[in-house]
Amino acid sequence: MSLDHATVRRIASLARIRVEEHEVETLRTELNSILGWIEQLNEVDIEGIAPLAGAADTAQPMRADVVTDGGYVEKILANAPERIGDFYAVPKVVE
Amino acid sequence: MLTDLTIAEARDGLRAKTFSAVELTTAHLDAIEALNPRLNAYITVTHAGALEQARAADAALAAGTQRALTGIPLAIKDLFCTEGVRTTAGSKMLGPFVPPYESTVTAQLLRDGAVFLGKANLDEFAMGSSNMTSAFGPVESPWKRRQDETAVLVPGGSSGGSAAAVSARLAMGATGTDTGGSIRQPASYCGLVGMKPTYGRCSRFGVVAFASSLDHPGPFARTVRDTAILLGSMAGHDPKDSTSAFLPVPDFEAACARGVKGLRIGVPREYRADGMPSEIEALWQQGLDWLRAAGAEVVDVSLPHTRYGLATYYIVAPAEASSNLARYDGVRFGLRHDGEDLRDLYERTRAEGFGAEVRRRVLIGTYVLSAGYYDAYYLRAQKIRALIRKDYTEAFTKVDALLTPTAPSAAFAQGENMDDPIKMYLNDVFTVPANLAGVPAVSVPAGLDSNGLPLGLQVIGKPFDEETLFAVAGAIEQAAGFDAVPQVRAGGK
Numbered sequence: 001m002s003l004d005h006a007t008v009r010r011i012a013s014l015a016r017i018r019v020e021e022h023e024v025e026t027l028r029t030e031l032n033s034i035l036g037w038i039e040q041l042n043e044v045d046i047e048g049i050a051p052l053a054g055a056a057d058t059a060q061p062m063r064a065d066v067v068t069d070g071g072y073v074e075k076i077l078a079n080a081p082e083r084i085g086d087f088y089a090v091p092k093v094v095e
Numbered sequence: 096m097l098t099d100l101t102i103a104e105a106r107d108g109l110r111a112k113t114f115s116a117v118e119l120t121t122a123h124l125d126a127i128e129a130l131n132p133r134l135n136a137y138i139t140v141t142h143a144g145a146l147e148q149a150r151a152a153d154a155a156l157a158a159g160t161q162r163a164l165t166g167i168p169l170a171i172k173d174l175f176c177t178e179g180v181r182t183t184a185g186s187k188m189l190g191p192f193v194p195p196y197e198s199t200v201t202a203q204l205l206r207d208g209a210v211f212l213g214k215a216n217l218d219e220f221a222m223g224s225s226n227m228t229s230a231f232g233p234v235e236s237p238w239k240r241r242q243d244e245t246a247v248l249v250p251g252g253s254s255g256g257s258a259a260a261v262s263a264r265l266a267m268g269a270t271g272t273d274t275g276g277s278i279r280q281p282a283s284y285c286g287l288v289g290m291k292p293t294y295g296r297c298s299r300f301g302v303v304a305f306a307s308s309l310d311h312p313g314p315f316a317r318t319v320r321d322t323a324i325l326l327g328s329m330a331g332h333d334p335k336d337s338t339s340a341f342l343p344v345p346d347f348e349a350a351c352a353r354g355v356k357g358l359r360i361g362v363p364r365e366y367r368a369d370g371m372p373s374e375i376e377a378l379w380q381q382g383l384d385w386l387r388a389a390g391a392e393v394v395d396v397s398l399p400h401t402r403y404g405l406a407t408y409y410i411v412a413p414a415e416a417s418s419n420l421a422r423y424d425g426v427r428f429g430l431r432h433d434g435e436d437l438r439d440l441y442e443r444t445r446a447e448g449f450g451a452e453v454r455r456r457v458l459i460g461t462y463v464l465s466a467g468y469y470d471a472y473y474l475r476a477q478k479i480r481a482l483i484r485k486d487y488t489e490a491f492t493k494v495d496a497l498l499t500p501t502a503p504s505a506a507f508a509q510g511e512n513m514d515d516p517i518k519m520y521l522n523d524v525f526t527v528p529a530n531l532a533g534v535p536a537v538s539v540p541a542g543l544d545s546n547g548l549p550l551g552l553q554v555i556g557k558p559f560d561e562e563t564l565f566a567v568a569g570a571i572e573q574a575a576g577f578d579a580v581p582q583v584r585a586g587g588k
Contacts, residue, residue, distance in 0.1 A: 003462070015417060015461040016424075017454060018442035027458065030516060034459055037517050038406045038472070044479050051477030052484060054308035055294040055533020056338040063334070075195035079428035088426050093437050 002032050097122040098264040098585040102167050102321040105267060109156055109166045116152035116166030120145050120210050123168045126585030127212060127265045130237075134583065136250075136260040138173050138231045139181055140213035148210040155208060163328050165208030170266035172257050173214035174221055175201045175312070176301040184303040185217040185229040185253075188448030189429050198301025199333045200270060200312050207328040212266055216256030219450045220420065221277055221305045224522040226255025227509065228452045236285060236506055237263035237581035241547035244582065248506040248548070251281030251522075254315070258285040261315050264585035268316040268325050272302060274309045275408055276502075276526025279538035282315055283501035283551030286540045286579060288322040288568065289315045291526075293559045294533030295340035297326075298333030306415035307338075309408075309530045319539060319568045323347035326561065342559060350562035351569040356390030358567065361494035365401040366525060368503055374544050375500045382498055382541055382552045385574035386567065394494050398486040403479050404528035405520060410463050410476035411531070416453075417460025423448060455516065484532040491557045496567050499525050501538040501551035525553060535561045539568040540577040549579065 003011075008028045012019040019027065073086050082089040097119050100108065108114055124142055131137050145168065152166035176182050176194035183189045197205070205211070218228040226234040226249055234255040236248040250259040254271030258281035261269050271278040273291035282289025290313045297312040304310060314325035327347045333339040362383060367376070383393050425431035425444030432447045434440035449457065463472035490497065502522055512518045529536040535558070538551035552571060556564040580587070 007462075008458075011458050011462045011465065014465060015457050016421075016438070016441040016445055017449065017457065018439075018446035027455075030455060031458060031462070034409065034455075034516060035462075038409060041403055041406050041410075041475055041479060044400070044403055044475075044482070046475060046478040046482075049478040049481050051474055052481035053477060054338065055484070055531070056308075056340075060337055061341070072195065076427075078195060079192055081425060081429075081431035090426055090437050091434065091440055 003028055003035065096586045098126050100267070101318050102267050102316060102324055103318070105167060110161065112156070116149040116156065116210065117146065119166060120149035120168050123212055123266060130263055130265060130583065130585065134235045134237060134259050134263060135232050136216055136234055136256040136263065136265055137170065137213040138183055138185070138216050138256070141180055141211055144180070145210050145212050152208055152210060162207040163324065164204060166210060167267055168210045168212050169204065170213060170215040170257055170260040170269040171201055171211050172217055172254050172270050172272060174217060174272050174303045175270055176303070177201055177211070177214065180214065182214065182303065183231065185219045185231060186448065186450070186453070187230040187430060188423050189303070190230070192429050196301060199298035199335060200302070200329045203331065204328055215254070215260055215269060218253035218255065219453050220303065220416070221253040221272055221274055222416070222452050222456055223252040224276065224280055224519055225249040225512065226252040227513065228450055230450055233509055234259045237583035238285065238506060238548055239582040246508045248508050249284070251284035251506060253277040254281050257315050258282060258287055258289070261287055261317060262581050263583055268314060268321055270329065271313055271315050273311045273313055273530065274305050274412060275530050276523040278313045278315065279526050279536060279551070279553060280502050280522055282538040284506040284549065286549030286577065286581070287315050287317060288319050288537065288539050289313065290322055290326060290537040290561070290564070291529065291535065292326060292330060292561050293340070293535045295338050296330045296535070296559065296561065298336040298339050300333055300335040304419040306412040307419060308415060309412055311530065319565060319572045320348060320351045323351050323565050340559065345562055347561060347565055350565040353562070353566035353569070354389060355386055355567055355570045358391045358496065358563070359494040360386050360391045360393050360567070361396035361490055361497040362393060363396050363398045363401065363490070363497055363499060365398050366499040368524060371500070371503055375503065375550060378542050378550050379498070379500050379552065382571055385571055386498065389570045389574065396490045396494055396497065398490060398528070400479060400482045400486050401528050404483055404531055405524050407476045407479045407483065407531060408527045409459070409520060410472050411480060413456040413460030414464050414473050415460070417457045417464065420453070420457055452516070480531050483528055487532045487534050496563050497555040499553045499555065501525060501553040505544045505546065505548035505550055529555050534558055535564055537564045537568050539571050541571055541575045542577065543579055
């Protein structure tokens with residue numbers, strides 16, 4: 001599978017990364033080189049194998065569904081690039 | 096020199112009041128001031144905080160309330176969140192980020208009395224094998240080629256600043272993280288011991304996430320014993336990390352001197368990579384001879400899916416990274432680049448904040464998870480990951496540990512391997528499979544190549560059996576008698 005110009009643009013858009021028109025061709029070459037190298041995985045017989053998502057063997061523990069932490073509005077907003085009162089501020093999204 | 100002491104020696108010296116914690120910390124801060132402008136091992140030096148912690152350590156020593164690491168000066172990879180101290184992940188994206196909380200691993204080191212000298216440089220978001228992708232500039236390895244002392248070598252990566260700092264005596268030990276080899280490869284390049292413990296042994300809470308199912312915090316030090324001391328403090332169950340193992344922390348330090356008598360050491364034949372330098376092949380054989388002489392039995396084993404480890408990793412790791420790094424949106428913390436609307440703000444922020452390698456991996460990850468390609472790439476990779484882990488499970492029914500080289504080469508120069516991303520990825524060919532399987536692995540310095548550069552051997556073990564790894568690494572350390580020091584170091588030239 002080889003990526004074309006439009007697919008690179010589509011991936012960048014899904015990833016929410018702005019890519020300038022002059023960068024697309026270089027990226028396309030780099031990504032195709034990596035994806036071409038990954039093709040070697042097609043030779044492995046995976047019939048009947050269950051996928052492994054992670055290496056942790058232990059069962060995921062349950063905990064009581066209670067609030068154990070919080071109430072740090074100032075601490076959390078201290079890193080906000082822009083705030084209005086107790087809220088993060090972003091450009092207007094609804095006209 | 097105080098900066099040449101091991102952690103174990105410094106611990107004894109502090110308790111015997113031969114020197115104070117303030118003196119020990121000051122010696123390291125002076126060394127940092129002299130050499131960090133050149134090596135760039137630290138992004139942030141916490142001068143005042145370190146001295147304050149050292150004074151508290153002296154008070155604890157005077158009161159007899161010292162703990163395992165009281166007064167020991169450490170470097171912290173700048174991927175661990177430290178409360179009130181800027182944490183950048185080596186990225187422009189987190190340039191302005193000051194965490195309001197402490198990672199569990201660093202909190203435990205502080206609980207045990209450690210002194211933090213500063214935040215160590217790294218590849219951006221821990222993505223790299225050379226420390227060349229850091230937004231805060233590359234790190235210079237303190238090691239030089241004998242034949243060409245002018246060439247600037249890389250310390251390896253991604254924990255390159257941690258490795259350079261410990262090697263050059265700008266810290267007695269350091270934290271690192273290892274997602275595909277990021278502790279073991281720089282340990283090998285810099286002549287250090289570096290351990291990636293079992294997945295779940297050290298909490299990931301407060302560690303800036305790269306690939307959550309592969310990320311492993313772990314220690315660096317100059318000796319096996321020091322590495323064990325650090326891991327003893329860093330490890331343990333943490334309710335804030337749902338993948339943290341509910342297991343007691345063994346006495347790792349005691350395991351270092353256990354010896355290897357009666358142990359069965361496996362040699363995975365698939366690790367004989369094409370084109371492996373003969374020096375590395377010879378060192379590997381030497382390592383096996385040392386272990387045989389110390390009473391171990393060497394057994395040939397097969398890990399047939401090892402050769403697919405790296406390609407599997409380059410699907411799984413970018414996929415998880417693309418998901419984890421979605422949080423960098425310019426809204427809640429970190430960099431913001433204003434845009435015409437919210438979407439434009441996201442896209443401009445992420446274009447400006449991420450470097451080339453991070454962008455590449457986020458795009459690969461987005462692609463392999465996208466509709467229509469998920470089964471062909473991601474699901475297939477997860478199945479091969481299961482096969483890779485099964486190889487280890489089967490090998491460990493026959494042997495107690497495996498011995499391999501850590502990396503396919505010694506340290507390379509800045510600028511080398513930069514023309515092709517895959518060439519850089521190949522540095523991790525021997526280390527990546529242990530991340531996919533979650534099994535523990537340690538790199539121990541075993542010798543020098545013909546250029547005078549350190550080479551490490553890797554010991555891979557059963558899940559949660561770090562003790563055997565410390566025993567095997569201890570035996571190699573003792574047999575190797577590795578006492579080479581880097582040309583650039585505190586008190587050196």
